[in-house]
Amino acid sequence: MSMLEIDKVSKLYKSGTFGGGLKAALRQVSFNIERGEVVSLIGESGSGKSTLGKIILRLVPPSAGCVRFEGADITQMKGRALHEYYRYVQGVFQDPFSSYNPLYKVDRVFDMVHQEFFPHLSGDEWAARVGSALEAVTLNPGDVFNKFPHQLSGGQQQRVLVARALLLDVKLLIADEIISMLDASTRVDVLNMLVGLKKRGLGILFITHDLSLGNYISDRTVILRNGTIAEMGLTPLVFGNPRHSYTVSLLKAVPQLHKKWEDIDIDELLAAELDREAPALAPRGPESRRYSKSSLAPARQARAKDILPQGEQGPRPSLMDLPGAPWQRKMSSPRLAKLLLSQPPPELVEVEEGHFVAVEG
Amino acid sequence: MSANPGPARAAGSSTPAPVATGSPGEELDELPSAAPAPQGPGERLEKGALAGAQAAPVAPTPTLAAGAPAVRLGRQRWEFLHYALRNRKLVFGFSVELVFVLAAIFGPLAAPYSSAGDSSSAGVPLKDQCAAFFCASGMTTHPSAHHLLGMTYFGGDVLSIMLYSLRETYLVGFLGALFAGIIGLALGFTAGWRGGWLDDILQLFTNVVITMPALVLLIVIGAYVKIHSPLFEGIFIGATSWPWVARAVRAQTFTLRERDFVDLARLSGKGGVSIVLKDIAPNMASYLFLVFILLFSSSMLLSVSYDFLGLGPTNVVSLGDMMNSAMLWSALNLKAWWWFIPPGAAMALIVFGLLISNIGLDEVFNPKLRES
Amino acid sequence: MSLKVDNLRITYRTLRGDVKAVDGVSFSVSDGEIMGLAGESGCGKSTLGNSLVFLEGRMRHLGGRAELDGRELPIADTRAMNEYRMRQVSLIPQYAMSALNPTRKFGKMAAELLKSRGVRFATVEEELRRRLGLVGLADNVLNLYPFELSGGMRQRATMVLSTILNPSLLIADEVTSALDVSTQRAVGEMLMEFRERGFVKSMIVITHDMSILAQIADSILVMYAGKLAEKAGSDTVVNNPLHPYTQLLLASLPEVGVRYDTSALVGIPGRPPSLLHPPAGCRFRARCPFAFEKCTEDPPFMELQPGHQVACWKAMKDAGLDIGPAVPPAAAVGEEASR
Structure with a gap:
C-alpha cells in the first residue's frame, strides 16, 4: 500500500459573472506517493497543481474523489483525526513572507506546534527539539530566535517552515513552489536540504512550474495540464524520453544556458500557448508570418478537442467549463459524479515500465 | 476605507526610525500655532465650554506621552507612537476630543448651576420657571459674567445644561458604537471565516437591516414604548448601524483568510476561533480602530438628531434636547443665539475632531500615506 | 554608440x-x-x-x-x-x-x-x-x-x-x-x-x-x-565567466538534465551586504572563496580581454596584470561585509 493515494480527485470551481458556471481545476487525477519518495508535480499556471496540494493538506475540499493516507480517507476527517493527520502530513508554501503573521515573532510557528501537538513537553525539552530540527535544515538557532519574519532572508524563512514541519512526526511534506521566490544563488541549497531530508525517509510532493528544478530533485514526475495528467513516470524517463506533445513543447521552451532555442518548431509551441490563452483572438494578416501560419488553426482546434468536452469550446479552455446555472451550483454529488464521468480525462497508457502518457486526440 | 491588512505588515517590515526627533513636549508646544484656521471660532466656544473645567490639561492622551520614553516597547508599537505623536492632525483631533471628554466627565461636577435634569430649566426653581413663562419678554439673557453662555427662556444656565448634555451625548455615542461594533464584528467574522451558506444567510440579514429605515422604526417603537434611558437609545443606534461594520469586516476576513499564515495556523492544528482572534483580527486592528472612531462619531450624530426630533430619552438632557427646546421655544425668533449655537457648535467640533483624528490615524497606520 | x-x-x-x-x-x-x-x-x-x-x-x-x-x-x-x-x-x-x-x-x-x-x-x-x-x-x-x-x-x-x-x-x-x-x-x-x-x-x-x-x-x-x-x-559570460560571483551563480543553476544524484550543485553561502552602509572594498568579498588581502580595496571595472570587463582583483592577477601591493590591513576599513 502506498503512503498516499490520490484517487480520481476532481475539483470544480464556481465561475462566470454570477457564479453560474463551473470550471474544473482538476479532473479525476490519480497517482500515489511512496514512503521516502520525492514526486514532482509540474504544471503551468492554471494547471491545478496548487489546488491538488491544498486538497492533500485538507485546506480545500475536493469536489469528488478521495485521498487516502496510509489507507484512511482524509477527505472526511474531522476534529481529532484531522489533528492527528497533520502530525504526519505538513506543507510549506510559495511566499515565505505571507507564511508568517507579520505581527508575531518567528518563534510563534514553533510555539503553535508545541501547544497543539506536544503540550506535555517542558520548555527545555521543546527547545532541544527545536534546536535539532533547525540543525536538520542547517540553520543556527541564534539566527532565527526572537526575530521578526522580515529580519530573516527568504531562504531562512523557508527553512524555518521546513524545520517546523520536522518537529512533527512528518512523513509527507507538500512543498508548493517553495523556492520560486528565492534568489538563484540560495535556491539550490534549499533543494539540497530537501534531498537530505528525503534520505532520512521523508516523502515530498514537490510542486513547481520549473522543469529543471523538478528534474533535479525528484524520483518521479507528474506533468499536469489543464487539470489532467499529461504524462507521469520515473523522472529520467519523463525527461529523457518525453512522449506527450505537451511535455515535449514544454521542454523545448525551457530556456537553457548552453542550448539555444533555435530549430524548434514554433508552430507546435505557439499552438500550445495559444490554445491556453484565447483561440477566439486568432492572429491574422499576411505579415504575421512568424507568429501565425494558416496551418496553425487546424492544429489548435485538434488540440482544443483533446482537452474540451464536445460543444464546450469556450474562449478560455485552460479550465474545463461545465454547464450549470446558478440554481445548479450546489450540485448533488451523484449528479456531479455523473457529469464528471461523462467527460473522463484522456486515458493514461503505460508506454514503458514506469512511464505513463495520456492518449492524445 | 483604505486601511487594509497591508499597512500592518509593511509597518512591521521597516525598522523603527531613529528615535523621535522632538520630545512629545515640543510637539505640544507647537500645536496651537500649527492648528488649522477653522480653530478660530471653535476656540472661543471651546474655552467657553471649558469654563467649568479649567483643570483639563491641553495635552494629547497622557498615556501616549508617558509611553514615549520607554524604548523597550515592541518595535511596532514604538513605531506607531513615533508617527502618532508627529502627526499634527491626530494630535489636534485628539486634543479637541480630550477637551470635550474631560468636560463631559468633570464638567457637571464643576458646573456653575446644578441641573434639575431638564433640558431647559437647569438650576431654576419651578416657580421661577412659571413666572418666566408668563413673562412676555422672557428671561433669556445674553452671555454675561454670571452666565458665561447666557440663560435659556426659563432662566437655565446654558453652560451648565451643556456640560450635562455633553455627558449624555458621549454616553449614547459610545454605547451605540460599542453595540454596533460587537454585533458587526461577530457577524462579520463569522460570515467571512465560515463562508458558504452561513455567509449567504448573514449577508441576506445584513442587507435587510441596511434597507430598514431606522428613523421610521424608531418612531414606531416610540409610539408603543416610552424611551427613558440612554442605554436604550444606544442599543437602538447600535442595532441599526452595525451592517456596514459587518460588511467591511467580512470583506477583510475574506482577504486575510487567503493568506498563507492562516493556512499554516490550520496546519498547526489551530481551531477557527483561535485563528480569527489571534491571526486575523490583530491584522486588521488598525482598521477596526478606525471603524470604531467613525462609528463613535456617527452614533453621536444619530443620537443628537433623534433627540432633536424628540425621539430620544426623556429623563436626561443631551445636546439634541437643547436644540430641540431651543427650537420649541422659538429661540431663533427671540434671537437667543446663545441657546442653540453652543450645542450645535459643540457637536460639530466633536465630530470634526473625530474625523480629523481618523484621517491622522489613517496616515499613521498606512505607511504609504506616511511617506508623503 | x-x-x-x-x-x-x-x-x-x-x-x-x-x-x-x-x-x-x-x-x-x-x-x-x-x-x-x-x-x-x-x-x-x-x-x-x-x-x-x-x-x-x-x-x-x-x-x-x-x-x-x-x-x-x-x-x-x-x-x-x-x-x-x-x-x-x-x-x-x-x-x-x-x-x-x-x-x-x-x-x-x-x-x-x-x-x-x-x-x-x-x-x-x-x-x-x-x-x-x-x-x-x-x-x-x-x-x-x-x-x-x-x-x-x-x-x-x-x-x-x-x-x-x-x-x-x-x-x-x-x-x-x-x-x-x-x-x-x-x-x-x-x-x-x-x-x-x-x-x-x-x-x-x-x-x-x-x-x-x-x-x-x-x-x-x-x-x-x-x-x-x-x-x-x-x-562568454555563460561559458567563461571571470568574476567569482558569476562563476558561482552559474554553477548553482539547475538545468534540465542535471540531477542531484549525478551532479549535486551548491549555492553561494551568505547574503549580499546591506546597501544602506555598504562595506568598503569588493562587495562580494565576504562570500567569495578566493578573497585575499587586496580585496579590501575597491576593484576597478577593467577590460581584461577584448569586450570582457570584470571588477575583480583575482581575475586581474590571473590575467597577469600588476595589481600592486595589498594595502596594510590597518588601512583597510574593517567592516564586515554582511550581517
Whole structure:
C-alpha cells in the first residue's frame, strides 16, 4: 500500500459573472506517493497543481474523489483525526513572507506546534527539539530566535517552515513552489536540504512550474495540464524520453544556458500557448508570418478537442467549463459524479515500465 | 476605507526610525500655532465650554506621552507612537476630543448651576420657571459674567445644561458604537471565516437591516414604548448601524483568510476561533480602530438628531434636547443665539475632531500615506 | 554608440535611510545590441533601469550622466525627460501587465498614453493594429479590458504599445518573470524580432534569470550589490565567466538534465551586504572563496580581454596584470561585509 493515494480527485470551481458556471481545476487525477519518495508535480499556471496540494493538506475540499493516507480517507476527517493527520502530513508554501503573521515573532510557528501537538513537553525539552530540527535544515538557532519574519532572508524563512514541519512526526511534506521566490544563488541549497531530508525517509510532493528544478530533485514526475495528467513516470524517463506533445513543447521552451532555442518548431509551441490563452483572438494578416501560419488553426482546434468536452469550446479552455446555472451550483454529488464521468480525462497508457502518457486526440 | 491588512505588515517590515526627533513636549508646544484656521471660532466656544473645567490639561492622551520614553516597547508599537505623536492632525483631533471628554466627565461636577435634569430649566426653581413663562419678554439673557453662555427662556444656565448634555451625548455615542461594533464584528467574522451558506444567510440579514429605515422604526417603537434611558437609545443606534461594520469586516476576513499564515495556523492544528482572534483580527486592528472612531462619531450624530426630533430619552438632557427646546421655544425668533449655537457648535467640533483624528490615524497606520 | 552611462550614482530613500542602489556604474550599449542586465533581488538592477527613464520620487540622482545617441539624458529632471520618454527611451516596468487600469479598455488606455506624449492616436492607430497582429494579437484587443486578456497577451500588448514610437532604447524590466515557460519563450523571441524589425534600436533586458539572457541577449552585464561585476558577450559570460560571483551563480543553476544524484550543485553561502552602509572594498568579498588581502580595496571595472570587463582583483592577477601591493590591513576599513 502506498503512503498516499490520490484517487480520481476532481475539483470544480464556481465561475462566470454570477457564479453560474463551473470550471474544473482538476479532473479525476490519480497517482500515489511512496514512503521516502520525492514526486514532482509540474504544471503551468492554471494547471491545478496548487489546488491538488491544498486538497492533500485538507485546506480545500475536493469536489469528488478521495485521498487516502496510509489507507484512511482524509477527505472526511474531522476534529481529532484531522489533528492527528497533520502530525504526519505538513506543507510549506510559495511566499515565505505571507507564511508568517507579520505581527508575531518567528518563534510563534514553533510555539503553535508545541501547544497543539506536544503540550506535555517542558520548555527545555521543546527547545532541544527545536534546536535539532533547525540543525536538520542547517540553520543556527541564534539566527532565527526572537526575530521578526522580515529580519530573516527568504531562504531562512523557508527553512524555518521546513524545520517546523520536522518537529512533527512528518512523513509527507507538500512543498508548493517553495523556492520560486528565492534568489538563484540560495535556491539550490534549499533543494539540497530537501534531498537530505528525503534520505532520512521523508516523502515530498514537490510542486513547481520549473522543469529543471523538478528534474533535479525528484524520483518521479507528474506533468499536469489543464487539470489532467499529461504524462507521469520515473523522472529520467519523463525527461529523457518525453512522449506527450505537451511535455515535449514544454521542454523545448525551457530556456537553457548552453542550448539555444533555435530549430524548434514554433508552430507546435505557439499552438500550445495559444490554445491556453484565447483561440477566439486568432492572429491574422499576411505579415504575421512568424507568429501565425494558416496551418496553425487546424492544429489548435485538434488540440482544443483533446482537452474540451464536445460543444464546450469556450474562449478560455485552460479550465474545463461545465454547464450549470446558478440554481445548479450546489450540485448533488451523484449528479456531479455523473457529469464528471461523462467527460473522463484522456486515458493514461503505460508506454514503458514506469512511464505513463495520456492518449492524445 | 483604505486601511487594509497591508499597512500592518509593511509597518512591521521597516525598522523603527531613529528615535523621535522632538520630545512629545515640543510637539505640544507647537500645536496651537500649527492648528488649522477653522480653530478660530471653535476656540472661543471651546474655552467657553471649558469654563467649568479649567483643570483639563491641553495635552494629547497622557498615556501616549508617558509611553514615549520607554524604548523597550515592541518595535511596532514604538513605531506607531513615533508617527502618532508627529502627526499634527491626530494630535489636534485628539486634543479637541480630550477637551470635550474631560468636560463631559468633570464638567457637571464643576458646573456653575446644578441641573434639575431638564433640558431647559437647569438650576431654576419651578416657580421661577412659571413666572418666566408668563413673562412676555422672557428671561433669556445674553452671555454675561454670571452666565458665561447666557440663560435659556426659563432662566437655565446654558453652560451648565451643556456640560450635562455633553455627558449624555458621549454616553449614547459610545454605547451605540460599542453595540454596533460587537454585533458587526461577530457577524462579520463569522460570515467571512465560515463562508458558504452561513455567509449567504448573514449577508441576506445584513442587507435587510441596511434597507430598514431606522428613523421610521424608531418612531414606531416610540409610539408603543416610552424611551427613558440612554442605554436604550444606544442599543437602538447600535442595532441599526452595525451592517456596514459587518460588511467591511467580512470583506477583510475574506482577504486575510487567503493568506498563507492562516493556512499554516490550520496546519498547526489551530481551531477557527483561535485563528480569527489571534491571526486575523490583530491584522486588521488598525482598521477596526478606525471603524470604531467613525462609528463613535456617527452614533453621536444619530443620537443628537433623534433627540432633536424628540425621539430620544426623556429623563436626561443631551445636546439634541437643547436644540430641540431651543427650537420649541422659538429661540431663533427671540434671537437667543446663545441657546442653540453652543450645542450645535459643540457637536460639530466633536465630530470634526473625530474625523480629523481618523484621517491622522489613517496616515499613521498606512505607511504609504506616511511617506508623503 | 547608442547609450553611454558614466559613473551613475542613484540612491533610494527608505525609512531606514538612503540605499545606495546604483553606486558608480559605467557601461555602454551599442546600436542594435540587446544587453542583458542580470543580478539577484536588491542588487540595484531595476533601480538602474528605471532611473534611465523615470526617476521615482524616492530615487535621487547623486551623480554621473547618461548619454543617448550623443544627447545627454536629463535623468535628474523628470519633467525634461518627458520629451525623451517613449520617443527616445521607453520602459516596460516590472509588473506592467498587472498594472493596467482594469476599468479602461486597452485601446482607450493606449490613446490616453499617447496623448500625454503629444501624439494623436489616429496617426499611429494603423501601425499599432499592424504590430498587434504581428505579435499574434487580433486588433480587437483594443476593445478589450485587461482582465479579458491572459498574462502573456497583456505582456505582448504592453510591449507593442511601449515601442510604438520606435524608441532608440527599450528597457524591459523582468518582462518574462511571471510567465509560463511557453509564453516566456514567445515573449523572448518577440523581443529579438522587435530589434530585427527596427521597432527599437537597442535594448536592456533586466532579469534575474540568466538562462533567458543566454537565449536572447548579445551581451550580459552582471550586477552585484549596486556595482558592476562583469560584462561580456553572452556566450562568454555563460561559458567563461571571470568574476567569482558569476562563476558561482552559474554553477548553482539547475538545468534540465542535471540531477542531484549525478551532479549535486551548491549555492553561494551568505547574503549580499546591506546597501544602506555598504562595506568598503569588493562587495562580494565576504562570500567569495578566493578573497585575499587586496580585496579590501575597491576593484576597478577593467577590460581584461577584448569586450570582457570584470571588477575583480583575482581575475586581474590571473590575467597577469600588476595589481600592486595589498594595502596594510590597518588601512583597510574593517567592516564586515554582511550581517
